Amino acid sequence: MSPDGRYISPQLGTLSGEGSGQRIDQTTAAYPSSSAVWSERPSRSFESDEPTYYDRPVLKEAVWIWSVPAYFYVGGTAGAAAVLAASAQALGRGELDGLVRSCRWVAAIGGAVGTVFLIHDLGRPERFLHMLRVFRPTSAMSVGSWVLAGAASATMASALLSGQEGALGRLGDAAGYSAALLGMPLAGYTAVLLSSTAVPLWQVSRHSLPPLFIGSAMSGLASLFGLLPVELSAREERTVHRFGVAAKLIDLAAMAAVETKAAQVETVAKPLRQGVSGALWKAAKALTAASLALSLLPGKSGLRRKAVGVFGTAGALALRFAVFHAGKASARDPRATFRQQHSS
Amino acid sequence: MAECHPVGFRWVMEAKNRGAKIIHVDPRFTRTSAVADLHVPLRAGSDIAFLGGIVRYILENERYFREYVVHYTNAPVLVSEDFRDTDDLDGLFSGWDAEQGQYDPKSWQYEGAEVSPSAEQREMFTGEPYSERGTRHAGERFDDTLQHPRCVFQVLRRHFSRYTPEVVEEVCGVSTDQFLKVAETLCANSGRERTSAFCYAVGWTQHSVGVQYIRTAAIIQLLLGNIGRPGGGIMALRGHASIQGSTDIPTLYNLLPGYLSMPKARYDTDFDAYVRNNQAAAGWWTEFPKYIVSLLKAWYGDAARAENGWAYDYLPLISGDHSHMTTVSAMADGAVKGYFMLGENPTVGSMHGALHRKGMRELDWLVVRDFAVTETADFWRDAPEIERGEARTEDIKTEVFFFPCAAHTEKDGTFTNTQRLLQWHHKAVEPPGDCRSELHFIYHLGLRLKELYAGSTAVKDRPIHDLTWDYPTGGPHAEPDAEAVLAEINGFRVENRAPVAGFVDLQADGSTACGCWIYSGAYKDGANQTSRRKPRTEQSWVAPEWGWAWPANRRILYNRASADPEGKPWSERKSYVWWDAEKKRWAGHDVADFPADRPPSYRPPEGARGLETISGTSPFILQADGRGWLYAANGLLDGPLPTHYEPNESPIQNPLYGQQCNPVRLEWKRRDNPYHRAWKDPRFPFVLTTYRLTEHHTAGAMSRWLSWLSELQPEMFCEVSPELAQERGLENGGWATITTARGEIEARVLVTERVPAMKIGKQRLLQVGLPYHWGSKGRSRGDAANELIGFVADPNVSIQESKALTCDIVAGRRSRGRRIVTSGPLVPSTPDAPGLEGGRDLPEVGVREPGRHGVSSSHTQQNEES
Amino acid sequence: MGAVGFFTDTTICIGCKACEVACKEWNQLPDDGLLFTGMSYDNTGDLGASTWRHVSFIERPVPLTGQETGLGNFSWLLMSDVCKHCQRAGCLEACPTGAIIRTEFDSVYVQPDICNGCGYCVVSCPFGVIDRREDDGRAWKCTLCYDRLKGDMTPACAKACPTDSIVFGDLDELRVKARDRVERLHRHGVTEAYLYGADEASQPGTGGLNAFFLLVDKPEAYNLPPDPVAPARKSGSAWAAMTVSVLGMAAVALGAVLSSRRGARGEAEA
Ligand SMILES: Nc1nc2c(c(=O)[nH]1)N[C@H]1C(S)=C(S)[C@@H](COP(=O)(O)OP(=O)(O)OC[C@H]3O[C@@H](n4cnc5c(=O)[nH]c(N)nc54)[C@H](O)[C@@H]3O)O[C@H]1N2
Ligand SMILES: Nc1nc2c(c(=O)[nH]1)N[C@H]1C(S)=C(S)[C@@H](COP(=O)(O)OP(=O)(O)OC[C@H]3O[C@@H](n4cnc5c(=O)[nH]c(N)nc54)[C@H](O)[C@@H]3O)O[C@H]1N2
Ligand code: SF4
Ligand code: SF4
Ligand code: SF4
Ligand code: SF4
Numbered sequence A: 001m002s003p004d005g006r007y008i009s010p011q012l013g014t015l016s017g018e019g020s021g022q023r024i025d026q027t028t029a030a031y032p033s034s035s036a037v038w039s040e041r042p043s044r045s046f047e048s049d050e051p052t053y054y055d056r057p058v059l060k061e062a063v064w065i066w067s068v069p070a071y072f073y074v075g076g077t078a079g080a081a082a083v084l085a086a087s088a089q090a091l092g093r094g095e096l097d098g099l100v101r102s103c104r105w106v107a108a109i110g111g112a113v114g115t116v117f118l119i120h121d122l123g124r125p126e127r128f129l130h131m132l133r134v135f136r137p138t139s140a141m142s143v144g145s146w147v148l149a150g151a152a153s154a155t156m157a158s159a160l161l162s163g164q165e166g167a168l169g170r171l172g173d174a175a176g177y178s179a180a181l182l183g184m185p186l187a188g189y190t191a192v193l194l195s196s197t198a199v200p201l202w203q204v205s206r207h208s209l210p211p212l213f214i215g216s217a218m219s220g221l222a223s224l225f226g227l228l229p230v231e232l233s234a235r236e237e238r239t240v241h242r243f244g245v246a247a248k249l250i251d252l253a254a255m256a257a258v259e260t261k262a263a264q265v266e267t268v269a270k271p272l273r274q275g276v277s278g279a280l281w282k283a284a285k286a287l288t289a290a291s292l293a294l295s296l297l298p299g300k301s302g303l304r305r306k307a308v309g310v311f312g313t314a315g316a317l318a319l320r321f322a323v324f325h326a327g328k329a330s331a332r333d334p335r336a337t338f339r340q341q342h343s344s
Numbered sequence B: 001m002a003e004c005h006p007v008g009f010r011w012v013m014e015a016k017n018r019g020a021k022i023i024h025v026d027p028r029f030t031r032t033s034a035v036a037d038l039h040v041p042l043r044a045g046s047d048i049a050f051l052g053g054i055v056r057y058i059l060e061n062e063r064y065f066r067e068y069v070v071h072y073t074n075a076p077v078l079v080s081e082d083f084r085d086t087d088d089l090d091g092l093f094s095g096w097d098a099e100q101g102q103y104d105p106k107s108w109q110y111e112g113a114e115v116s117p118s119a120e121q122r123e124m125f126t127g128e129p130y131s132e133r134g135t136r137h138a139g140e141r142f143d144d145t146l147q148h149p150r151c152v153f154q155v156l157r158r159h160f161s162r163y164t165p166e167v168v169e170e171v172c173g174v175s176t177d178q179f180l181k182v183a184e185t186l187c188a189n190s191g192r193e194r195t196s197a198f199c200y201a202v203g204w205t206q207h208s209v210g211v212q213y214i215r216t217a218a219i220i221q222l223l224l225g226n227i228g229r230p231g232g233g234i235m236a237l238r239g240h241a242s243i244q245g246s247t248d249i250p251t252l253y254n255l256l257p258g259y260l261s262m263p264k265a266r267y268d269t270d271f272d273a274y275v276r277n278n279q280a281a282a283g284w285w286t287e288f289p290k291y292i293v294s295l296l297k298a299w300y301g302d303a304a305r306a307e308n309g310w311a312y313d314y315l316p317l318i319s320g321d322h323s324h325m326t327t328v329s330a331m332a333d334g335a336v337k338g339y340f341m342l343g344e345n346p347t348v349g350s351m352h353g354a355l356h357r358k359g360m361r362e363l364d365w366l367v368v369r370d371f372a373v374t375e376t377a378d379f380w381r382d383a384p385e386i387e388r389g390e391a392r393t394e395d396i397k398t399e400v401f402f403f404p405c406a407a408h409t410e411k412d413g414t415f416t417n418t419q420r421l422l423q424w425h426h427k428a429v430e431p432p433g434d435c436r437s438e439l440h441f442i443y444h445l446g447l448r449l450k451e452l453y454a455g456s457t458a459v460k461d462r463p464i465h466d467l468t469w470d471y472p473t474g475g476p477h478a479e480p481d482a483e484a485v486l487a488e489i490n491g492f493r494v495e496n497r498a499p500v501a502g503f504v505d506l507q508a509d510g511s512t513a514c515g516c517w518i519y520s521g522a523y524k525d526g527a528n529q530t531s532r533r534k535p536r537t538e539q540s541w542v543a544p545e546w547g548w549a550w551p552a553n554r555r556i557l558y559n560r561a562s563a564d565p566e567g568k569p570w571s572e573r574k575s576y577v578w579w580d581a582e583k584k585r586w587a588g589h590d591v592a593d594f595p596a597d598r599p600p601s602y603r604p605p606e607g608a609r610g611l612e613t614i615s616g617t618s619p620f621i622l623q624a625d626g627r628g629w630l631y632a633a634n635g636l637l638d639g640p641l642p643t644h645y646e647p648n649e650s651p652i653q654n655p656l657y658g659q660q661c662n663p664v665r666l667e668w669k670r671r672d673n674p675y676h677r678a679w680k681d682p683r684f685p686f687v688l689t690t691y692r693l694t695e696h697h698t699a700g701a702m703s704r705w706l707s708w709l710s711e712l713q714p715e716m717f718c719e720v721s722p723e724l725a726q727e728r729g730l731e732n733g734g735w736a737t738i739t740t741a742r743g744e745i746e747a748r749v750l751v752t753e754r755v756p757a758m759k760i761g762k763q764r765l766l767q768v769g770l771p772y773h774w775g776s777k778g779r780s781r782g783d784a785a786n787e788l789i790g791f792v793a794d795p796n797v798s799i800q801e802s803k804a805l806t807c808d809i810v811a812g813r814r815s816r817g818r819r820i821v822t823s824g825p826l827v828p829s830t831p832d833a834p835g836l837e838g839g840r841d842l843p844e845v846g847v848r849e850p851g852r853h854g855v856s857s858s859h860t861q862q863n864e865e866s
Numbered sequence C: 001m002g003a004v005g006f007f008t009d010t011t012i013c014i015g016c017k018a019c020e021v022a023c024k025e026w027n028q029l030p031d032d033g034l035l036f037t038g039m040s041y042d043n044t045g046d047l048g049a050s051t052w053r054h055v056s057f058i059e060r061p062v063p064l065t066g067q068e069t070g071l072g073n074f075s076w077l078l079m080s081d082v083c084k085h086c087q088r089a090g091c092l093e094a095c096p097t098g099a100i101i102r103t104e105f106d107s108v109y110v111q112p113d114i115c116n117g118c119g120y121c122v123v124s125c126p127f128g129v130i131d132r133r134e135d136d137g138r139a140w141k142c143t144l145c146y147d148r149l150k151g152d153m154t155p156a157c158a159k160a161c162p163t164d165s166i167v168f169g170d171l172d173e174l175r176v177k178a179r180d181r182v183e184r185l186h187r188h189g190v191t192e193a194y195l196y197g198a199d200e201a202s203q204p205g206t207g208g209l210n211a212f213f214l215l216v217d218k219p220e221a222y223n224l225p226p227d228p229v230a231p232a233r234k235s236g237s238a239w240a241a242m243t244v245s246v247l248g249m250a251a252v253a254l255g256a257v258l259s260s261r262r263g264a265r266g267e268a269e270a
């Protein structure tokens, strides 16, 4: 007998209803949650010219946990890495093999870790393979899953085969190129995934979120080299440096774009200004800017190289979490939904 | 109605869809109001003034259905010269006996005739049986012009003349134009072409003048010609699934099955006296002997013989008022030893839970049969006074027996609903574990009693020996066959047990037996008529083949009134039954509620007896005079006409006259049952009313144990107006404590315009609304509203006054300290507070000696009030 | 069997919650915890993973046309909400596993054994209907009583509704019924009455709802979105933006590599 009182004597039958599998452990659990007690006269929720239903959300906020924004970062970095690796391999005349190798490994590990993060978030991890049950173009997540699957294997192959001679080497290079082809969407589809939801903030920023995520992915990769214990040749250094500078410029530009777009509907932009998400957003901006500024200072100190890496990486991470939490907050606010739909 | 009878309300919505106007009169804006055309909020406890206003409107504007009124009601009958109305006596009718605190109805009689009511006579307890049921022929004097100053019509006109729209506004807080709108809508939708119906339930009954509320509605419906006609009537929306059944085959102490009155020790000394006191000389009740004899034959079989008065002596006699609250207070005084609680949870559901528990603490034994161990079953270890340390489990000697019961899905049987419709329900599954049906419990208890007394030769044990107790049993638990019981209720010929076709077959010579005459026909032809389920799409709109309605499968009572005196329908639109001149019979969509072959032209000859006395134009065949009673010359303890009295406790003084409350109301003047001052008690400034929620059922054992229902209304709450919330600093969703002299409870707060603040005269009146479903057990728990309500009741039917009283409310949760209400009032009975002297209410507290409980001698009120 | 659905006429709802209970009972759903919310008579709050029918209680300080109450400016709107079984269903379009399907009854159904709890449908429903449960980690919502429909039975909620506020049936017939009802109400002076989501024309974003409503106030009052859109409709521009961006990324990468060559202009500056 389940503690909530649903019961049917075994002699008489069994609980076979669609939801009979649902279990609740503590029967006193408050829902919609004790914070939802309406402390004003009910008709108050109606008195404003813009009624809501006791301020209850119209939408359900994302049920995802930390590993999803974390994946945004990891996956993005991996994608960017695959692309950079391929470019270096194509035009590096062999001078950038170190960079190629490390990028391939970053991409491979990123792909692997990312996959783990995603599975970790699933309500039914054991069924993660169902992601490849169908291919559904309307679902950014479906597309993304296939991309990730392909990218993960390609990057892994390219990494394992990097530095090999002859046939194996050529095979590795082929893998590298295909990894790059898949790495491009890998770095960007997560932005599409978010902006193709009903969440007002994510939806309104559907034009600016992709460049933002791409920029952040690139900057994340560039900054990573500031932290990784890899020896890069001078040319490799230059490559990464320029890649990073461009990345952070794109990143900052895209952030501005997101803000302006969101600001068209005041309430929609709110989460970017207030609360945890607001703080994270500001932090992301500051850190990226700082990282950019530092990287532009003349001279070559190892310490600065590290600082650029730390700020850049933190910025990239903060950005993903900022966007994630801002979206949750935006879904919680019924007025955001109403006003966004009226404005569009 | 939407709140408490949602399934029935389906048809109200259907009617609305077809253009019917829905008017909802209720202190609160409820789920019913939400879909009504017109919602009229009025002060709880003021309906008689409101309805009285409508009566006046009908009379003053000549809106009554004259032909109907003249022929079918007692409007033309002359009333005795001795009658004095409330206007003359400052709120009392003539015949008031201050010593006894009751009326002598002599002066209320018709001129030159004495009639008695169709229902059995409660007044026997408050005085000599005034008129044994129509021992004289009802030979009233008439004035069909309705002009005679003493004809009922004119008495009515004078009596209600004071209920002007202005008075209605002053008493009920209903604006004049809203009142007029209601009155006009009602009149506009009555008459030959149209009919209007009243639906009421306990918002009308649970008052110390409850019966008179319904009487006022009856007067309106009779004046408008809305009784006995399709789309008319007064629908008593009953309570528990078969509460109607439990009045027909009563759980009431003063009735035998079929509204035969319970023998009274003082008067019904033997069978002949009993029959003399109950048989009418005119009208259908002349058949009385057939019904009682057949009942006795059903119960005592061969032992019931003409020479022993059909074993009449076996019947228990009642010596006084044994109604619920009277019995419980006797219990509290140690005068009751044992108590059976079959399907009741009174410590939550009935008034004054604390007094109930006090009573049960005095019992030797208590039997509870229920689904769950209710608050009542657990009174000895789980109760407020035990939580507060005022009573200790160790000290309670009562032995409690708990029997799990079978649910309706686990047993065969009938439900009788609001419209007297019996519907059979079939057992779906065997009851689990030790659960057994009532039928099983009572039957096997009976068998064991018989066994226990088998050896006894004592005369007093004869009723047990001779009781017919032979129902076939079956199934794993030897369950008695419910259909066999229905067959006995239906009645049969003694010699061959052949089922009778209906009560017309019953005889007074012992040749027939019948368990309940009004149900006779339910097992016609040996077939269970109550289990018929023919869809309405496959039969006439009256659907006579769905279940079975008493009496004789009639769907509308007194339906002779749907035709004019000549027997023709009042209108095509409203035709229902009519006289078929060719066939010389009554024909129609329904079974005519009239002697089938009695022509409209028939007039009773001089000295007619029995059914011969029913004239061809008298639809109300159960009344000795065959007429609908606008004026009740007899049968009511608190006056022949309804008049507005304030509730036992009210924030305002009766605006109409000196008499504050119903003078005959039942009070229990006990230290443990304190009352507030009758009006303007400064300690209890607010009106308290109680009610139900769709999500829960009564005392909660059928809903608070279920998570699916509990989650919908998870906590006890009170409903207050924004004005009251502001005055007492109550926050929506927060806590409040509600107090009366009887008790104190806490509840969550719902602030809402739905429980409006009212203007009564110059006074602002604030009301507190409380659902009463909660108790200390089950999944959803909370304080019980009935801890607040004392014992006070209507004199006619002993129903409690739980719809209008006074209280106080403050923000915050209740104190957990000692309160000891059952050993003395919570607040001083004689408050030192100035301005409290003189108020009627404060009982000079005195515990009565056991045995003589119930009706209080009200002469003290009398002095103070008038 | 063709397309079926619900026409919920809120003007005859009496807020008895029989639908809510019938749904839970038939589907054996657990309660959502016992909490007093102070929101009129609504102690449920929302539709959710274990509440597939939800009755809203809206206390309005404004009168309802065609009704008169002594309270003056007050009315109480009652409405039973449910999954809309959208023609273009955000949840279905978002589901990567194909767990959400369109059934032979044109209803939107989550296959319990397929859903892997990715949670994408949750943010993709423009009505905030579907939700994921912590305990079993999968997404839940109204099934339109798929099991009952297959057994040729009326959905439990509609069956239980005493006033026929919830009408179940063939969609085309329902639409006709609904339009008649609106006209009737307009004739009786209830001029606010209108249909919400009855067809593609009135709600292009979702292509119309198989469970549509008759309302007498703006959608927001009932916590319904004024202009819901199946999100995938808008993803095209996002994909475009992404394509541009990733090509940009590739260009930057190639540029960085080229520009870093010894002798390349970039180097001198560096
Ligand atoms: N869901 C549900 N249904 C039930 C029950 C239940 O507990 N739950 N109980 C069943 C039983 S036993 C019964 S008896 C019936 C009772 O059915 P109802 O009589 O409908 O039940 P109540 O809610 O007690 O009272 C009805 C209304 O009377 C109003 N009222 C209070 N005082 C006054 C007054 O002075 N005048 C007027 N005009 N109205 C007043 C209250 O505000 C309330 O809205 O319901 C039956 N049906
Ligand atoms: N303040 C206030 N008080 C009121 C009222 C009010 O309006 N206001 N209303 C009054 C009215 S109208 C009523 S009817 C009473 C109701 O008061 P009660 O009758 O005391 O309350 P119920 O919960 O209906 O009790 C019925 C019990 O029978 C049990 N039961 C159900 N089926 C069966 C069965 O087949 N066999 C047995 N043995 N038990 C069964 C149920 O579990 C339940 O515990 O409350 C009255 N009290
Ligand atoms: S509970 Fe039973 S009796 Fe009451 S309304 Fe529902 S169906 Fe009718
Ligand atoms: S309402 Fe939401 S859950 Fe229901 S079908 Fe539409 S999108 Fe899916
Ligand atoms: S949670 Fe289940 S139903 Fe929802 S999108 Fe993911 S797989 Fe599909
Ligand atoms: S259709 Fe079935 S599942 Fe959907 S709400 Fe109604 S009862 Fe619940």
Ligand code: SF4
Pocket: C012, C013, C014, C015, C016, C017, C018, C019, C020, C055, C079, C080, C160, C161, C162, C163, C164, C165, C166
């Ligand atoms: S069952 Fe019908 S009337 Fe009752 S709440 Fe649900 S929709 Fe409204």
Ligand SMILES: [Mo]
Pocket: B238, B239, B240, B243
């Ligand atoms: Mo009742």
